Amino acid sequence: MxxxxxxxxxxxxxxxxxxxxxxxxxxxxxxxxxxxxxxxxxxxxxxxxxxxxxxxxxxxxxxxxxxxxxxxxxxxxxxxxxxxxxxxxxxxxxxxxxxxxxxxxxxxxxxxxxxxxxxxxxxxxxxxxxxxxxxxxxxxxxxxxxxxxxxxxxxxxxxxxxxxxxxxxxxxxxxxxVICDACSLAAEGETDIQENFCHSPYAFKMRLGSVSTVGGDRQLVPTARSRILRWAGGGAERAEGVGGAMAHSALWLQEGGTCTCPGLDSAGTNEDQGLEEEHVEKGQAKGGKEGNGAQGGWYLALAQAEEGRLVLTRLVRWTRGDKELKKFIRALLKQPCPVL
Incomplete structure (x- = not known):
């Protein structure tokens, strides 16, 4: 042997x-x-x-x-x-x-x-x-x-x-x-995102348009209002041409069909998320302020490329206010990350 x-x-x-x-x-x-x-x-x-x-x-x-x-x-x-x-x-x-x-x-x-x-x-x-x-x-x-x-x-x-x-x-x-590996971060989630931001080829601030199970994995499709923070190991400028097309780019939660992701599973159904998105869009069109959203809300995500797909390594649902989120994003982007 x-x-x-x-x-x-x-x-x-x-x-x-x-x-x-x-x-x-x-x-x-x-x-x-x-x-x-x-x-x-x-x-x-x-x-x-x-x-x-x-x-x-x-x-x-x-x-x-x-x-x-x-x-x-x-x-x-x-x-x-x-x-x-x-x-x-x-x-x-x-x-x-x-x-x-x-x-x-x-x-x-x-x-x-x-x-x-x-x-x-x-x-x-x-x-x-x-x-x-x-x-x-x-x-x-x-x-x-x-x-x-x-x-x-x-x-x-x-x-x-x-x-x-x-x-x-x-x-x-x-x-x-069984909690999905990318989701089992508990209260240390935001700290973990900050510590691993520079080591991750891809990072996103996003809202979800749809979540579905495909072949045992879960497919997460962000809305067009989502934002690329890091792309292919560099800044967001590397994602030229992707920008507003985020709604057409999927991220994958490996084996997400056989594990649970607390921040994702507690966010409500796809239909609820869609209604919440529509409500927020209308509110902004009328000059209203964006809210957290009880069903969907914002997510911070880190990912890596595997076999032609973007596979999530971290997924954290943002549970605090918009001002705190903007402050957190600014802190992330101020980090002097080397190009991977």
Whole structure:
């Protein structure tokens, strides 16, 4: 197994730290393994790069591969980063993280396994890539170990057809328990935006025209009144020609269909947002002052480009007045940011 993972990392183009540890056995204990360590929820460490942006922040330890500590899980996961980077299947990260860093659901006493169909989908997509470098699908990921969709498990993205009402209920419970990574900033949201502004290629002050779910992700379409603060690693001037066309440019909340975003979900329905926008526009046309808006309101967002899309890394709903917002924006723009 050691040779397998070292070879996989090298041949797929991974860089491996000198102290990285890889499994010494061919596979983990079977699901339902016994461990002297009680199953507990712990914050996912920032060093667990494999699961950055997965959509939740707490994981079960021991995990489904028998790793009893966060350090062990992080060390053993490093060798699989290159497979994720090969984009052999859209759910590769989701599958691997369900094993290395199982999501923690408060109402359950243990980890939730990936569905067998999720394993099979990733296996069928990635085996050709691995085989090209002379490596088989490892026994530790043997799909027969995982439950079929008739039990509570993590399904493949978009896998809804044929699912029972009870399974849908479980999925909704999962969605309600997992906060999207870009949204889990709590009261430190504004401070986090300020601290990360210069490190983000894209930044926006925006109102939302529509929010929809597409292929498991959420698509956010800003209105034309939204403002570009930072574009392609430089100032707003880099966005020449985009300006008023913001309403036609979408931002994406990855896996937003399976996680909750408090500032977004509490802002009301798309219809309410549309009515609120119309009301504000009419008020301004009559010389009235712009308000916060009870349903939509202003958002501050940071994003990065991934596979031709602008993917949100931070999303904060502004809950204070317009004067404070303008002051905050001025402070952001006064920062001497280097061009990325």
């Amino acid at each position: 050691t040779v397998f993972l070292l070879g996989l990392a090298v041949l797929l183009g991974a860089s491996r730290a000198a102290d990285t540890v890889v499994p010494a056995q061919l596979g983990p204990p079977p699901l339902g393994f016994s461990s002297s360590v009680r199953s507990v929820c712990k914050p996912m460490p920032s060093t667990l790069s494999l699961c950055h942006g997965i959509g939740y922040r707490h994981m079960r330890v021991p995990n489904l591969l028998g790793h009893d500590s966060l350090r062990e899980a992080q060390q053993q996961s490093v060798a699989w980063l290159p497979l994720v980077s090969k984009l052999c299947h859209r759910d590769t990260k989701k599958f691997l993280c369900s094993l290395f860093a199982p999501v923690c659901l408060p109402e359950l006493s243990g980890p939730v396994s990936p569905c067998r169909s999720l394993c099979e989908a990733v296996r069928d997509g990635c085996v050709p890539v691995m085989s090209a470098f002379g490596f088989p699908w490892p026994e530790m990921f043997n799909c027969t170990r995982f439950p079929r969709g008739t039990e509570l498990c993590i399904p493949a993205t978009g896998e809804q057809e044929g699912r029972t009402a009870e399974e849908v209920k479980h999925e909704e419970a999962l969605k309600g328990s």
